[in-house]
Amino acid sequence: MGWQQHAACRDTVPDLFFPTSDDFTAPEAARQLLVAGAVCGRCPVRRECLTYAVESGQAHGIWAGHTPADLRAIRRQRAAGVPDPVVDADPMCPGCSLLFALPALDGQLCSACAERQEKGA
């Protein structure tokens, strides 16, 4: 999967995202969720990660700052015909809101905005 090479968690300790317990009301797991969630918060492939976790049925760990219970809730919602605002969103340029025709990384600028940024405009 290409998006994984852009993951903010790539150089972190994998155990951080896989607490020994999926009971996130327990202090240690709750602390891990907080720390892992901060890493996810600055991750450019959060949407891709969440989509993968939801669609592949991940049942353990923290994915895009979401717990397994969060993922189950998104799956139930989608099964009921309610699109998820993140998983089902079309990727768009944050500079001009142009929708990408091809999969794009979150936060990626379209070519016109990238060119404008390079020129310092």
Ligand code: SF4
């Ligand atoms: S969103 Fe979080 S878990 Fe997913 S790839 Fe990024 S840092 Fe890793």
